Amino acid sequence: MPRKLMKGNYAAVYGAILAGCKAYYGYPITPASEIAESASLLFPKFGRTFLQAESEVAAINMVYGAAGCGQRVLTGSSGPGISLKQEGISYCAGSALPCVIIDIMRGGPGLGNIGPEQSDYNQVVKGGGHGNYKVIVLAPNSAQEMCDLTMLAFDLADKYRNPVFVLTDGVIGQMMEAVELPEPITELPDKSDWAVYGTADSRHLINSIYLDHDDLEKWNRELMKKYKIIQKNEVRVEEYRMDDAEIVAIGYGSCSRVIRSAVDLARERGIKLGMFRPITLFPFPVDEIASLVDRGFKGILTVEMSDGQLVDDVNLALKGRMISDLHNRMGGNVPSAQEICEKVSELYGV
Amino acid sequence: MIMAQKTVLRKPRGFIDVYKHKPGAEKDRTHYCPGCGHGILHKLIAEALEDFDIVDKTIVISPVGCSVFAYYYFHTGNLQVPHGRAPAVATSVSRANPDSVVISYQGDGDLAAIGGNNILQAANRGENMVVFFVNNAIYGMTGGQMAPTTLEGQKTTTTPYGRNVKTDGYPIQVCEIINQLTAPVYVVRTSLHDMPNIRKTRAAVRKAIMNARDKKGFSFVEVLSMCPSGWKMDSVPAQAWIKENMIPRFPLNTFRDISENTPAVERPVPVMDPAEVKKILEYDALSDSNLQKNSDAAYDKVAVRIAGFGGQGIMSTGIALANVGMEYGYNVSWLPSYGPEMRGGTANCSVKIQEDTIGASECTEPDMVIAMNQPSLEKFEKIIVPGGALIYNSTLISIEPARTDVKVYPVPITGIADELGDTRVQSMVNVGAFAAVTGMFDPGEIENLMSSLFKGKPEKVMKLNEKAVRKGYEYVKENFS
Numbered sequence: 001m002p003r004k005l006m007k008g009n010y011a012a013v014y015g016a017i018l019a020g021c022k023a024y025y026g027y028p029i030t031p032a033s034e035i036a037e038s039a040s041l042l043f044p045k046f047g048r049t050f051l052q053a054e055s056e057v058a059a060i061n062m063v064y065g066a067a068g069c070g071q072r073v074l075t076g077s078s079g080p081g082i083s084l085k086q087e088g089i090s091y092c093a094g095s096a097l098p099c100v101i102i103d104i105m106r107g108g109p110g111l112g113n114i115g116p117e118q119s120d121y122n123q124v125v126k127g128g129g130h131g132n133y134k135v136i137v138l139a140p141n142s143a144q145e146m147c148d149l150t151m152l153a154f155d156l157a158d159k160y161r162n163p164v165f166v167l168t169d170g171v172i173g174q175m176m177e178a179v180e181l182p183e184p185i186t187e188l189p190d191k192s193d194w195a196v197y198g199t200a201d202s203r204h205l206i207n208s209i210y211l212d213h214d215d216l217e218k219w220n221r222e223l224m225k226k227y228k229i230i231q232k233n234e235v236r237v238e239e240y241r242m243d244d245a246e247i248v249a250i251g252y253g254s255c256s257r258v259i260r261s262a263v264d265l266a267r268e269r270g271i272k273l274g275m276f277r278p279i280t281l282f283p284f285p286v287d288e289i290a291s292l293v294d295r296g297f298k299g300i301l302t303v304e305m306s307d308g309q310l311v312d313d314v315n316l317a318l319k320g321r322m323i324s325d326l327h328n329r330m331g332g333n334v335p336s337a338q339e340i341c342e343k344v345s346e347l348y349g350v
Numbered sequence: 351m352i353m354a355q356k357t358v359l360r361k362p363r364g365f366i367d368v369y370k371h372k373p374g375a376e377k378d379r380t381h382y383c384p385g386c387g388h389g390i391l392h393k394l395i396a397e398a399l400e401d402f403d404i405v406d407k408t409i410v411i412s413p414v415g416c417s418v419f420a421y422y423y424f425h426t427g428n429l430q431v432p433h434g435r436a437p438a439v440a441t442s443v444s445r446a447n448p449d450s451v452v453i454s455y456q457g458d459g460d461l462a463a464i465g466g467n468n469i470l471q472a473a474n475r476g477e478n479m480v481v482f483f484v485n486n487a488i489y490g491m492t493g494g495q496m497a498p499t500t501l502e503g504q505k506t507t508t509t510p511y512g513r514n515v516k517t518d519g520y521p522i523q524v525c526e527i528i529n530q531l532t533a534p535v536y537v538v539r540t541s542l543h544d545m546p547n548i549r550k551t552r553a554a555v556r557k558a559i560m561n562a563r564d565k566k567g568f569s570f571v572e573v574l575s576m577c578p579s580g581w582k583m584d585s586v587p588a589q590a591w592i593k594e595n596m597i598p599r600f601p602l603n604t605f606r607d608i609s610e611n612t613p614a615v616e617r618p619v620p621v622m623d624p625a626e627v628k629k630i631l632e633y634d635a636l637s638d639s640n641l642q643k644n645s646d647a648a649y650d651k652v653a654v655r656i657a658g659f660g661g662q663g664i665m666s667t668g669i670a671l672a673n674v675g676m677e678y679g680y681n682v683s684w685l686p687s688y689g690p691e692m693r694g695g696t697a698n699c700s701v702k703i704q705e706d707t708i709g710a711s712e713c714t715e716p717d718m719v720i721a722m723n724q725p726s727l728e729k730f731e732k733i734i735v736p737g738g739a740l741i742y743n744s745t746l747i748s749i750e751p752a753r754t755d756v757k758v759y760p761v762p763i764t765g766i767a768d769e770l771g772d773t774r775v776q777s778m779v780n781v782g783a784f785a786a787v788t789g790m791f792d793p794g795e796i797e798n799l800m801s802s803l804f805k806g807k808p809e810k811v812m813k814l815n816e817k818a819v820r821k822g823y824e825y826v827k828e829n830f831s
């Protein structure tokens with residue numbers, strides 16, 4: 001299978017090109033800068049737009065404009081930049097504009113550091129801007145998935161007319177792996193019933209204002225309905241050695257990579273550990289996690305690089321029938337397979 | 351006998367017949383207050399769009415402010431956008447639809463306060479758009495607060511004692527600032543306070559819109575406009591107030607008009623054809639990953655940590671190993687220490703090469719460490735798994751490793767590279783040594799990969815690196831077999 005060694009950040013841009021993305025608007029920030037850099041290298045080769053915006057705020061508003069004109073459009077950033085983009089993301093959601101935003105999470109709060117963390121979970125998964133809205137969140141854990149899930153992100157964005165996040169951390173953005181490059185898409189979806197092309201037939205309005213209270217409530221209810229459909233249709237998870245597992249570790253992104261290693265290590269030590277990995281964070285695998293209770297696991301351990309943001313959602317899904325324990329690292333530190341195994345032994349006496 | 355010309359009073363075609371987006375019953379009139387300048391400017395724009403027959407190809411951007419509802423009126427494509435961001439949105443709208451006429455219609459708070467940077471940067475890029483800047487020295491929509499253009503001493507709801515320039519700053523002269531930039535083609539300030547000035551504004555509006563139609567780039571029309579409600583004045587005194595108070599501070603002027611000699615902005619046509627996309631991405635040059643694996647190799651999988659000073663080829667050693675591993679069909683991962691850590695100080699990277707799916711990419715308990723300097727040896731020899739391997743740069747490291755439960759390979763990596771005449775080939779000496787220790791790679795196959803590993807580099811660079819691989823490989827074979 002033809003492959004190319006590349007960083008996760010590059011792979012995402014390849015995915016965007018292959019998905020027919022016509023424009024990239026972004027602002028540099030470590031550890032996401034390679035996304036802008038590779039877009040600046042690649043997009044002009046295709047006569048597509050790369051523009052280094054004057055700010056994160058400008059970048060997301062450029063995304064808003066391009067999306068309103070029916071283009072597949074991408075931006076990328078990291079924590080502090082995502083905070084700045086939130087207003088614009090709310091506008092995109094409120095105006096039902098499809099777009100893709102990549103967040104390569106770093107350490108926070110404040111300036112924090114540029115090490116890997118997963119502390120943007122809440123601000124991304126919970127729709128971090130103002131108003132009632134959600135964004136679809138895909139959480140790749142390899143360079144291959146940075147490419148594949150970025151392509152999927154464009155499809156989902158168009159399918160639901162909603163912003164889609166590709167959410168991962170500095171490890172996945174910075175690491176190189178061999179990526180099998182998929183075929184480019186052959187056809188872009190038709191958006192002529194709503195997009196603005198500057199033609200007589202496309203005198204549409206892109207707007208999030210509903211002055212009338214009833215109108216705005218109606219629009220909010222339509223959005224809720226959409227999110228419900230997304231919740232029903234788009235949950236994606238990965239399991240590893242769960243068939244005979246007695247204990248399950250839950251994690252996404254680079255944590256899931258470490259959990260995979262921990263599972264193998266635990267098995268060498270005679271501990272039947274399995275991995276449950278959410279690939280979509282919204283929609284969150286609520287039913288799938290709830291069903292873990294019925295599968296008779298002795299313990300559930302959530303592993304994350306944040307302060308319990310993920311375990312909160314796991315426990316909501318468990319509805320009090322079981323309680324997940326937490327193993328977390330922060331500040332740029334990544335958990336190791338060894339420490340996960342030790343935590344499992346300590347918690348569950350295995 | 352000369353026939354008297356018949357004047358037909360009707361709404362210009364640039365306006366929507368019935369303002370369907372406007373809530374409430376009054377769908378035939380605007381939401382603007384009596385005496386407000388917006389209606390006049392709207393009409394001048396709508397007339398120009400009709401007269402130039404470009405209503406169909408026009409897109410109006412309406413941000414926050416009184417003109418937030420401009421989309422009620424213009425019979426064009428419309429985008430309502432966040433406060434201050436119209437120039438950013440107009441940028442991508444213009445890039446997406448290069449044949450359209452893009453109008454950013456902004457008030458003073460929107461443009462000169464919250465959106466101050468966005469207007470400067472769009473102007474500086476020379477985006478093909480028209481910006482209409484309605485300067486009425488006050489925030490109208492939110493009920494009469496201070497604007498960046500509020501005059502010295504002017505009372506507003508947030509300057510109840512009058513604007514104090516010592517604490518609130520001076521009224522900002524935006525045209526004068528825009529005129530400092532190189533890219534804009536047309537920068538003008540006009541007023542709406544009387545008929546002669548409305549006529550001058552009309553000419554400016556038409557000129558700016560023609561510029562956008564002809565893709566001349568960035569045109570900026572600042573229009574001094576009445577806000578009787580915000581100023582708490584009747585309409586007629588409001589007109590006089592512009593003349594007496596605003597114009598002295600905001601002189602009416604054509605600051606720049608160079609559109610005639612400016613070539614049209616050109617935007618490329620995006621390449622979307624799948625075959626062409628694959629060609630540009632060089633699918634033909636992708637790795638087939640079909641080299642025959644050595645079944646007798648000492649290692650069938652490896653996790654290696656490579657460390658040294660920045661500039662010692664640490665990252666490139668790792669990338670070369672991962673690339674060669676990929677050519678053999680292995681799963682590979684390469685994880686750098688990234689960011690400022692790389693600058694000046696030590697650098698390290700983790701490489702994994704194995705058949706199975708790779709879990710953690712950081713080698714916390716590596717099978718092998720390649721240490722290029724003494725601090726790296728001290729730091730990383732501790733984490734090698736028992737029975738693992740340590741390759742270290744004996745040219746620069748004089749101490750003995752502390753570990754006795756790992757296989758130790760002192761290799762004069764820098765020395766070999768220097769002998770070959772270029773310290774930079776240390777990376778490939780490492781690769782050769784790695785091949786010899788693990789048995790996973792054949793040095794001849796690595797040599798065959800030079801053209802892809804050093805793509806675009808001169809032939810002599812490839813030859814030198816070939817020698818480096820061979821030397822590293824042979825040194826280990828000769829000294830440690």
